[in-house]
Amino acid sequence: MTNTRFWSGLETIGGNIVEVSTEKARVICDFGLAVADNTKDPLKSGSELEKAIAKGTLPPVPGLYDTNGFESLLLEGAEENTKETALFISHLHLDHMGGLRFLPKDTTVYLSEDSYKLFHLLIAVEEDVSVACTVKSFKEREVVTVGDVSVEAHLSDHDARGTCAFFIQSPDVKLIHSGDFRLDGRHPERVMNWAMKANAWQPDVLLIEGTSFSFDESELNTHEKLSDKPVYTEESLRVELSRMLENEKAGLLAINPYIRNVERLLDIEDCVAASKRTMVWEAPYAYVLSGFYPGRKWTILAETASDPVMANLETESISIEAIHQQPEAFVLQNSFKNLELLGTFSGALYLHSNGEPLGDYDPRYQLMLDFLEEAQITFQSFGASGHATREALVEIAQVVDAELTIPWHTFSPQHFYDALTAEGLSSFLPEYGQDYRFQQMIRQMN
Numbered sequence: 001m002t003n004t005r006f007w008s009g010l011e012t013i014g015g016n017i018v019e020v021s022t023e024k025a026r027v028i029c030d031f032g033l034a035v036a037d038n039t040k041d042p043l044k045s046g047s048e049l050e051k052a053i054a055k056g057t058l059p060p061v062p063g064l065y066d067t068n069g070f071e072s073l074l075l076e077g078a079e080e081n082t083k084e085t086a087l088f089i090s091h092l093h094l095d096h097m098g099g100l101r102f103l104p105k106d107t108t109v110y111l112s113e114d115s116y117k118l119f120h121l122l123i124a125v126e127e128d129v130s131v132a133c134t135v136k137s138f139k140e141r142e143v144v145t146v147g148d149v150s151v152e153a154h155l156s157d158h159d160a161r162g163t164c165a166f167f168i169q170s171p172d173v174k175l176i177h178s179g180d181f182r183l184d185g186r187h188p189e190r191v192m193n194w195a196m197k198a199n200a201w202q203p204d205v206l207l208i209e210g211t212s213f214s215f216d217e218s219e220l221n222t223h224e225k226l227s228d229k230p231v232y233t234e235e236s237l238r239v240e241l242s243r244m245l246e247n248e249k250a251g252l253l254a255i256n257p258y259i260r261n262v263e264r265l266l267d268i269e270d271c272v273a274a275s276k277r278t279m280v281w282e283a284p285y286a287y288v289l290s291g292f293y294p295g296r297k298w299t300i301l302a303e304t305a306s307d308p309v310m311a312n313l314e315t316e317s318i319s320i321e322a323i324h325q326q327p328e329a330f331v332l333q334n335s336f337k338n339l340e341l342l343g344t345f346s347g348a349l350y351l352h353s354n355g356e357p358l359g360d361y362d363p364r365y366q367l368m369l370d371f372l373e374e375a376q377i378t379f380q381s382f383g384a385s386g387h388a389t390r391e392a393l394v395e396i397a398q399v400v401d402a403e404l405t406i407p408w409h410t411f412s413p414q415h416f417y418d419a420l421t422a423e424g425l426s427s428f429l430p431e432y433g434q435d436y437r438f439q440q441m442i443r444q445m446n
Contacts, residue, residue: 002170003435004205007059009408010430013211014095016409017059018177022170025147026085028064029166029177031103032096033057047071049102058099066104078104084147086110087133090156090179091163092118092260103133110144112153113137114162114292118262121291125284127259140164154194156180157187159234159354159386161262161292165194167201172439175205176400180409182385183392184233186263191388195399205438206402210410211387213419232384237353238267240382244349245275245331252327252348253277254334255382256355259285262292264353264384269298272331280318280332287313301332303341336364339371346376354383394419403442404428 002022009016009030020027050070052058060073063081067073087109089097100109109131111119116137122128138144143152148171153164158180166177176198181191198206232240244253257264265285272279281289283305286298290313302317320341323330327345334342336356342348350372357364372379388396397405397420405425407416413429420427426445430436 001437002173002439004173004175004438005435006408006430006432007061010432011408011411011413013214013409013411014093016096016209017061017099018207019061020149020168020170020173020175021083022148024083025149025170026063026081026083027146027149027151027168028061028085028087029168030090030096030179031087031099031109032094033098052102058102064107065102078106086144086146086151088144088151088153088166088177089115090166090177091115091158091160092122093158093160093180096180100131100133100135101129103131105132105134107133109133109135110138110151111135112155112162112164113139115160115164116162117291118161118260118288121288122259125287127284127288154197155187155190156194157182157185157190159185159258159261159264159384161260165198167198167203173205174201174203175438176203176207176402178206178208178396180209180211180386181396182388183395184389185384185386186234191396192399195396198400198402203400203402204404204442206397206400206405208393208397208400208405208407209387210393210407210413210416212385212390212393212410213407213413213416214411232382234264234267234384237264237382237384238271241268241271241351242274245271245277250328250349252323252342252345253331253351254342254345254348254377255331255351255353256334256336257353258355258358259288259335261354262288265289266293268331268333268353277329277331278318280323280330282333282335282338285333285335286315301338301341304338336368339368342372342377343375348377350377350379351382352379390419394423397425398423401425404438404445406430 005019007017015032016030018029047069050073053060054073060075062076064078067075067077089111092115123130138153140153140155143150150169152167156163156165156179163179165179168175183191269279278299280299280301283300286300297314299316302319305317405420405427407413410416417427417429
């Protein structure tokens with residue numbers, strides 16, 4: 001008999017962790033931290049892990065952690081686990097994988113090929129940390145077997161390269177983990193493809209993200225309240241950036257994108273290349289881009305070019321002083337840690353394109369706004385959501401047509417539940433601390 005337990009993410013955006021287990025095997029999907037607890041710092045001690053579990057940053061999953069350094073918390077350690085265990089990560093955002101640093105060395109974690117590549121590129125430029133657990137890659141449609149449970153990944157579309165949905169099959173349950181997705185991104189066909197394949201597969205359960213049901217109707221489909229700001233898609237961002245670049249009299253254009261959204265980084269590079277300006281990247285961003293798009297030449301900011309990982313890249317460099325002399329000739333990618341380099345560019349335009357700090361829940365966000373205001377630099381929100389609209393979420397749920405559709409990854413699962421049931425879909429709101437046997441539930445429903 002298959003048990004399913006929800007460890008995190010039922011009423012939050014991110015941090016969603018679900019376990020599917022049998023007598024022989026255990027599969028855990030995603031292992032991120034709640035948004036406010038995201039961190040890229042390495043794990044320093046067993047007591048730090050114990051404190052993270054005690055305060056709820058991590059769930060108390062028995063048989064998963066190395067508990068040898070614990071002082072007071074009683075929790076079964078990984079050495080006591082008798083089931084074959086593996087974790088599957090849907091994509092490389094911290095709220096879905098930030099907890100990997102807490103896992104012991106004998107734990108196996110699977111990433112898609114692109115997520116695996118991105119993970120190691122980020123580690124090389126210190127945008128993520130090395131982990132003790134064993135990280136392996138899988139191909140799309142490859143079936144990975146964990147005991148008597150199999151997992152098959154299907155490419156999806158989100159604002160992170162390598163995003164997947166998972167089809168999980170045990171001896172008595174077929175369950176789909178949607179991961180994060182959208183229908184207005186670069187690859188809507190990927191989402192519709194896995195949804196249609198899911199329909200043919202006839203799943204018992206669909207676990208579906210519901211980020212956009214977290215907000216009031218007056219708010220946009222993002223993590224911030226942006227009702228007075230334009231709604232962009234990846235395509236409209238490209239169009240609008242190209243329009244901005246046609247203004248030859250404008251001063252410096254600075255942009256802060258998320259380093260994990262590799263495809264948007266390339267879009268920015270290509271838009272700028274088609275203009276009369278030169279795109280200037282901080283060295284870590286150029287390094288990540290080069291990992292996915294080898295053979296291209298990048299212009300990097302000289303002040304960031306000392307990192308030895310840049311030695312083998314084909315690059316040109318330019319100093320911040322040279323940009324000062326002709327600011328209208330450049331677009332400068334600027335991360336928060338280098339924000340002070342913009343201090344003397346009064347009159348510049350700063351485009352915040354889903355870069356860090358990601359939103360106003362992060363204290364650094366207000367620091368960024370205050371700095372730009374004092375420097376007389378115009379701030380403009382210039383991002384596109386990685387999450388589906390409410391209508392698209394319900395549409396995909398209808399296409400999949402699982403016996404039971406479970407909303408999570410949202411602040412308001414009840415709102416999503418109401419929308420699903422209004423369309424005739426059977427839904428359910430699970431609770432923490434419960435083991436669910438979905439086959440029995442479905443038989444009782446029918």
